[in-house]
Amino acid sequence: DQQVKQNSPSLSVQEGRISILNCDYTNSMFDYFLWYKKYPAEGPTFLISISSIKDKNEDGRFTVFLNKSAKHLSLHIVPSQPGDSAVYFCAASAGGTSYGKLTFGQGTILTVHP
Amino acid sequence: DGGITQSPKYLFRKEGQNVTLSCEQNLNHDAMYWYRQDPGQGLRLIYYSQIVNDFQKGDIAEGYSVSREKKESFPLTVTSAQKNPTAFYLCASSMNTGANVLTFGAGSRLTVL
Numbered sequence: 001d002q003q004v005k006q007n008s009p010s011l012s013v014q015e016g017r018i019s020i021l022n023c024d025y026t027n028s029m030f031d032y033f034l035w036y037k038k039y040p041a042e043g044p045t046f047l048i049s050i051s052s053i054k055d056k057n058e059d060g061r062f063t064v065f066l067n068k069s070a071k072h073l074s075l076h077i078v079p080s081q082p083g084d085s086a087v088y089f090c091a092a093s094a095g096g097t098s099y100g101k102l103t104f105g106q107g108t109i110l111t112v113h114p
Numbered sequence: 115d116g117g118i119t120q121s122p123k124y125l126f127r128k129e130g131q132n133v134t135l136s137c138e139q140n141l142n143h144d145a146m147y148w149y150r151q152d153p154g155q156g157l158r159l160i161y162y163s164q165i166v167n168d169f170q171k172g173d174i175a176e177g178y179s180v181s182r183e184k185k186e187s188f189p190l191t192v193t194s195a196q197k198n199p200t201a202f203y204l205c206a207s208s209m210n211t212g213a214n215v216l217t218f219g220a221g222s223r224l225t226v227l
Contacts, residue, residue: 043218
């Protein structure tokens with residue numbers, strides 16, 4: 001039972017354009033969502049997060065949008081840079097005693113072409 | 115610099131052998147976690163520990179064991195009972211059980227020959 005899904009295995013964009021990565025979830029108990037970036041043979045690094053009480057959170061070139069009614073979140077990267085090329089995972093937490101226990105999606109490979 | 119150190123980075127094991135992956139953190143984090151990553155799949159939680167001398171099973175604990183004798187250390191043993199142990203293993207930590215942001219180590223790749 002995949003509670004967090006990233007249906008696009010890969011995404012290719014041109015440098016300077018917008019990258020939009022999508023994530024869907026099924027568990028209505030999830031109340032905190034995170035995006036992680038991962039390079040090959042390295043551990044994931046935290047990128048940005050959003051609480052379920054918000055619908056948008058920005059940090060520089062990165063913005064995460066949350067649509068609770070649709071159980072959907074997205075990560076926007078504007079403008080995209082070649083260094084953004086990596087695997088992006090969305091993750092969710094159910095709060096309470098589940099803090100820190102993250103459920104991850106399958107990941108989306110982003111390639112930004114110069 | 116504070117961080118999480120995982121060793122070894124690469125490990126080869128023969129079938130039937132147990133192997134222990136090391137995870138050490140100097141972030142003074144209370145909670146530690148082990149995740150497994152397989153190609154095309156998300157990270158899956160194996161075990162986690164919120165305090166010293168206590169740990170809980172995650173979603174895929176069968177064939178694995180852990181200990182938490184010190185706050186800084188959370189080793190993972192992959193036993194011969196684990197049917198498909200070849201994978202990339204990631205250790206993580208967080209400030210306390212109220213924190214959702216995990217800091218990850220660089221990972222250990224285990225290959226069973």
